[in-house]
Amino acid sequence: MDVDFTQEQTMFRDIVRDFCEREITREYVRECDREHRPPRELYDKLGAQGWLGINIPTGYGGSGGGAVEVAILLEELGRAFLDLSFWVFRAVTWGGLTLGRDAAESVKEEFLPQIADGSKTVCFALSEPQAGSDAASIVLSAVEDGDDYVLNGQKVFTSGFKASDLVVVATRTSSEGRKHHGITNFLVDTDSPGISYTGIETLGHWPLGTAQVFFDDVRVPKDRMLGELHEGWADLGVYLRYERLCLSAARTGAAKAALADSIEYSHQREQFDRPIAKFQAVAHRLADMQVLTEISEMLVYRYASRLDRDIATVRDAAILKLYACDAYKQVADMGLQVLGGYGYTMEYDLQRHYRESRLGVIGAGTSDIQRNIIAKTMGL
Numbered sequence: 432m433d434v435d436f437t438q439e440q441t442m443f444r445d446i447v448r449d450f451c452e453r454e455i456t457r458e459y460v461r462e463c464d465r466e467h468r469p470p471r472e473l474y475d476k477l478g479a480q481g482w483l484g485i486n487i488p489t490g491y492g493g494s495g496g497g498a499v500e501v502a503i504l505l506e507e508l509g510r511a512f513l514d515l516s517f518w519v520f521r522a523v524t525w526g527g528l529t530l531g532r533d534a535a536e537s538v539k540e541e542f543l544p545q546i547a548d549g550s551k552t553v554c555f556a557l558s559e560p561q562a563g564s565d566a567a568s569i570v571l572s573a574v575e576d577g578d579d580y581v582l583n584g585q586k587v588f589t590s591g592f593k594a595s596d597l598v599v600v601a602t603r604t605s606s607e608g609r610k611h612h613g614i615t616n617f618l619v620d621t622d623s624p625g626i627s628y629t630g631i632e633t634l635g636h637w638p639l640g641t642a643q644v645f646f647d648d649v650r651v652p653k654d655r656m657l658g659e660l661h662e663g664w665a666d667l668g669v670y671l672r673y674e675r676l677c678l679s680a681a682r683t684g685a686a687k688a689a690l691a692d693s694i695e696y697s698h699q700r701e702q703f704d705r706p707i708a709k710f711q712a713v714a715h716r717l718a719d720m721q722v723l724t725e726i727s728e729m730l731v732y733r734y735a736s737r738l739d740r741d742i743a744t745v746r747d748a749a750i751l752k753l754y755a756c757d758a759y760k761q762v763a764d765m766g767l768q769v770l771g772g773y774g775y776t777m778e779y780d781l782q783r784h785y786r787e788s789r790l791g792v793i794g795a796g797t798s799d800i801q802r803n804i805i806a807k808t809m810g811l
């Protein structure tokens with residue numbers, strides 16, 4: 432695929448790809464999935480490589496890369512192990528981007544180097560039981576008390592919480608006026624007194640998992656506020672658009688893996704005295720999967736490059752998220768069909784792609800919401 436990488440970016444992609452081929456075996460991925468176990472050993476190795484701080488400025492222990500480098504890393508990791516890529520996406524989005532942009536200087540100095548080396552992990556809590564697509568209707572409250580804010584309420588679908596030291600929490604600090612006003616984001620220690628959580632059983636995303644998190648008089652120092660008091664909604668928009676890049680890049684990598692497995696199987700499996708790849712119905716399905724994957728890749732790097740040039744629009748992010756997540760879902764579905772009954776068994780990885788791909792069109796803004804955003808930018 433001829434994405435216009437610089438020589439350094441091509442080298443970086445080759446190094447990450449080589450690392451994944453050497454370090455991430457199919458059996459290891461299956462084991463973490465089966466056991467609902469975060470791939471801690473691998474995460475630590477990524478920290479040692481310096482890749483968890485890929486978008487953290489060098490002055491804070493990172494390597495100061497841009498959005499294209501982030502996309503390359505997440506795509507390659509997503510091809511090898513989607514949940515690992517999601518874990519890294521959290522470091523780059525809620526760490527590198529969010530803290531790097533909006534945390535107090537002392538908080539950056541304390542935490543960014545630790546996020547870069549993997550010794551601190553971070554996740555994100557926006558969704559609440561009554562606030563899903565309508566995220567601005569959150570009610571978890573943060574009330575000023577001396578040198579702290581005191582948080583009370585509940586979050587839902589806080590992914591990766593069980594493996595995180597820190598969580599970026601969107602709170603309600605004012606109920607005056609429009610619901611988009613009065614939202615403030617905080618960086619909170621997950622082991623703060625007053626926090627408890629329970630896991631949620633889901634169709635996929637098993638290694639990192641997702642959880643309901645309860646806040647009961649949780650004290651958070653004032654200097655852990657991210658950005659301005661009451662003005663967190665606009666910042667969330669920036670974070671969520673970056674999240675769209677990360678999740679789309681990871682899923683594009685996963686779609687490539689599902690496609691590769693399907694092609695390989697189609698050459699090996701024989702029916703009616705020939706490999707099934709020789710049947711036009713199967714070959715066309717694989718051709719459609721190729722098209723979906725290539726267009727996703729083009730959109731990922733179009734958006735990443737626009738972010739780096741500071742010309743990315745809200746519509747670009749929504750088109751990318753809508754297309755790439757739906758493409759992975761279609762590729763996984765078609766790939767499972769190529770494998771027939773074997774695709775439906777736990778012996779092959781297509782079932783995992785099929786389960787994992789379903790989340791893409793729901794999480795981080797459903798496909799309906801992406802279409803709403805695109806339509807709005809069209810004046811509709």
Ligand SMILES: Cc1cc2nc3c(=O)[nH]c(=O)nc-3n(C[C@H](O)[C@H](O)[C@H](O)COP(=O)(O)OP(=O)(O)OC[C@H]3O[C@@H](n4cnc5c(N)ncnc54)[C@H](O)[C@@H]3O)c2cc1C
Nearest residue numbers: 555556557558563564588589590641793794795796797799
């Ligand atoms: C496994 C998993 C992991 C997640 N991880 C996180 C996380 O780490 N942090 C976090 O904060 N959240 C997380 N989420 C939450 C996720 O972002 C929400 O599930 C998603 O935004 C949709 O909200 P909802 O589930 O409440 O659905 P709802 O908003 O109730 O939507 C239900 C249906 O109605 C449709 N709908 C709603 N409003 C509109 C509208 N205006 N126009 C058209 N259709 C509409 C939706 O498209 C959907 O089909 C996660 C969710 C899952 C399942």
